[in-house]
């Protein structure tokens with residue numbers, strides 16, 4: 532987190548400790564490329580959460596899958612597996 536690059540967050544200064552307050556915008560239009568979900572989270576937020584809280588080789592599960600933002604973040608980070616669960620088949 533300290534050495535990562537987070538250009539979407541104007542509050543994160545390069546090579547300084549991660550702050551406890553993050554500045555991340557609502558989902559970008561590109562996040563909604565495959566359809567809209569009413570409570571979709573920003574991909575940049577989930578990428579940071581998954582990177583901060585998992586290691587390579589881990590299995591990440593989101594039992595409230597929604598539009599699969601956590602799964603996309605896992606795929607982008609790589610070297611992790613993902614299990615998504617949702618009561619809504621759509």
Ligand SMILES: C[S@@+](CC[C@H](N)C(=O)[O-])C[C@H]1O[C@@H](n2cnc3c(N)ncnc32)[C@H](O)[C@@H]1O
Pocket residue numbers: 568570571572573594595596597598599600601616617618619
């Ligand atoms: C807040 S949305 C998830 C949004 C997701 N994090 C994203 O970024 O798109 C919550 C999801 O949980 C699902 N859900 C709610 N209660 C559930 C339950 N008891 N079991 C499985 N899925 C559930 C809903 O269908 C909905 O898609």
